Amino acid sequence: MQFTRRHTLKFAGISCAASALAGALKAEGAVSVAGPASALPFALTTPMHIGQAALRVRDLDQMIEYYRSVLGMNEVERTARGVTLGVGTVPLLDLVHKPAADFESPTSAGLFHIAYLMPSRKDLARWLVHAALKQVPLTGFADHNVSEAIYLNDPEGNGIEVYSDRPKDTWVWSGRVVKMGTEPLDVDDLVKLTDTKRSDYEAAPPGMRIGHVHLRVGEIAAARAFYETAVGLQPTQDARSDASFLSSGGYHHHLAVNTWNSRGAKERNAMETGLDWFSLTVRNPDDLEAQKTRLRAAGYVLVEMENNVVEAIDPWGTRLRLVPA
Template identity: 90%
Template sequence: MQFTRRHTLKFAGISCAATALAGALKAEGGTPAANAAPTLPFAVTTPMHIGQAALRVRDLDPMIDYYRSVLGMNEVGRTARGVTLGVGSVPLLDLVHKPAADFESPTSAGLFHIAYLMPSRKDLARWLVHAALRQVPLSGFADHNVSEAVYLNDPEGNGIEVYSDRPKDAWVWSGRVVKMGTEPLDVDNLVALTDTKTDHYEVAPAGMRIGHIHLRVGEIAAARGFYEQAVGLQPTQDARSDASFLSSGGYHHHLAVNSWNSRGAKERNAMETGLDWFSITVRNPDDLEAQKTRLRAAGYVLVEMENDMVEAIDPWGTRLRLVPG
């Protein structure tokens, strides 16, 4: 979906907003200052959670401008290889400059989307009005039962989800399986939480974090072998043959994998754009040692990095960093 003048007026309250569902999406089951003391969402309080992600990008400056203007991130650091963006001093996204890279095929293994979790529903509403008034192209909206989500793509085609969670005591569990579907998002109800005539989203809220990562993989069983059995994430939806959802500590999912368009995909090309690496923060040192043991026993090579961080490579060449937290 692209925002036209009509959509902008709709969000400005001049005409009635309609609910919408992302046709291309499949089921996935005041303004706070950036340096204010953040209220962190449940997703990042669990024993393991997503920390950062890195994208290989061809055109660095337009990508920096996009994440600054659309999501409100700020520059945290800069090296000869690229730029780190985040919220205040918290790094979230590395943009690794690869000007000669080819664009990654949407049928290869790699990134489906990075999901940025807003601290509150009102923050999501403020961001949606911001996107509408700036006429940011969006690809869809969805109510996933556990969360409300908006989807879009950055200028190089990397998938983005911006979402807020419903209170976790409202999530419906059947044993270890959480109810997650894809229903129409009630946009009217969402934007009623904020002023729709004025853009009040100047910077990302201090508590915005990466809530989950969604990957394209070549085979679900192999993905679960790596991320579930070796890394130690627990399934929260695993009945499907073409997708699986994994989490830590009772979150609905920190990681999703699907083979909708990538079934049979081989190892990724490191000279193409897309996801370079992502990190999982591990709070308990004993859990991290157990992860290392399981990964080595499964035949994965670990690279020891600074600050006791280790890196492993999944079956399709995506690098996972395990970070003590």
């Protein structure tokens, strides 16, 4: 069976394009990492980039099956604490088993979504056909100028974005500010790139990575003091009072923060579900030392971990790991 945008929305459980775009408006204002730098997605070539993320989950088996069947991840490692999922041998997502945890409120600080970057637009199209034919509920579609994105939630309410970047030389910059809008996604044009009669998405493409993380925070100024001033990410959109987008090395954003549902939120409850930690991979050892100096000077407590990894905690209790490349 072939389908158009209307069919995609129907299969996804969204009644009309307006519903999908509304979801996207709220969601955003095949090469391995070991390969040559020239072959990497731009998001991963910058001085810092997202490495992994970890979720605290109640139903471990259900969550493993979801990320396997919907995103095509495979099991990389299993421990007493939970399971690490990824692509091949590359770890991306830790699922930390907390069967007695309460569900985190959507108005608390925490995760807004984890964004999985597809290596190509065709891979995004292949994934969309796969999701539609599986009747995976989707919450939004958007053309963000710099990227094309599709939104959904996992069974425990953790936000997910699946996206592909447009070529970097098509991004429009005004000084340090990049144009990122929210327009309707041309699904018909996207799915022209693949077979719409069947799914050929049997596993995540080898180059799929976490491109960015989007957080709910209690206050934008405090978030920027931590992630911009102390950690060293640069703003790429900061004119809004309710959201900020930050990046390293001229990417459109590796991190976003918003207060849309969480303004005034206090410290998170570590015994609830949701984001446990996420990591930034830091290429230059001198940059990592400078980060540690700035964080300590600002009064943040650092925890030294194995393999020279350093963990800091943001003002709402979200743990950030700084990992040397």
